[in-house]
Amino acid sequence: MGQGNGNAPPHARDKRGEFLKGRPPVFKHSADPLQADDWLRAIERQLEIAQCDDKEKVLYASRQLQGVALDWWDSFRFGHTKANPITWAEFRSAFRTHHMPAGLMKLKKEFLALKQGSLTITEYHDKFIQLSRYAPNEVDEDGKRQELFMEGLNDGLQYQLLSHTFANFQQLVDKALVIETKRCQMEDKKRKFQGQQSRSNSHFRANPQQAQPQQRYQG
Structure with missing residues (x-):
């Protein structure tokens, strides 16, 4: 068979x-x-x-x-x-x-109250993403996500971003990173300039005769 x-x-x-x-x-x-x-x-x-x-x-x-x-x-x-x-x-x-149980509600409240404070944009973004999963209804649309992220930013950075419209959340984050990087560069230049001025002033204080023009001898 x-x-x-x-x-x-x-x-x-x-x-x-x-x-x-x-x-x-x-x-x-x-x-x-x-x-x-x-x-x-x-x-x-x-x-x-x-x-x-x-x-x-x-x-x-x-x-x-x-x-x-x-x-x-x-x-x-x-x-x-x-x-x-x-x-x-x-x-x-x-x-x-x-x-x-209770921890979820606590984390949701922590997310909704999240502020940038002393955090860098990268640190703030990572914290935002980490906690956002405990408030799914608040970030179920890209517009909501952008709004909450913007509200948590420091006032100066938030003011610079308000005049822009972003196609999606990632574009908002990218723009915030660009502004933060530029601001850090400007502050670094300012500190270096102030440091140079401070060293120059200290030099003149230590050597006052160099700061005064020499007078001719009157006979």
Whole structure:
């Protein structure tokens, strides 16, 4: 009797192996909601790369939990009353609620109150991007992002940028960097000039006879 068409069954892709290949981080516990969110984002990225389905996402992600975080997951899983399996959306929501509760609201307030102050534009931009993920509704449009970024800038820089219109957020950041660089160059030149004047004045004070014209001897 024949063996069919002789084609071998397609080789099943090892999604877990592909997931682990990216060295997904382990999560135990952290009082800092940023670290919990960073873990979740890293795990999601690896799950997407491995093209995992909903069931696999929950299974693989939960295996990266240890210690107190694993205790939480066991408690949540055993207390799950629904007949259907836990979805990735449920896992994600429950994880964020448990590990990033009050901290999220605090970080959102910190973002909305963020000011440049003594920060450079690069430092302010990095802080802005880092905290903006805790206020997604406030930055879900490019115009909103530009407005909030502009409001946090120091008054002098903000005044120089108000007369411009920017096609997107990155253009605003780039222009702010250009102005900051030019301002730093001008301040550096001013300091050097003032330093030269100060050294010149000190020289004359130390040698007053050089500062006065010599008088001719009257016989």
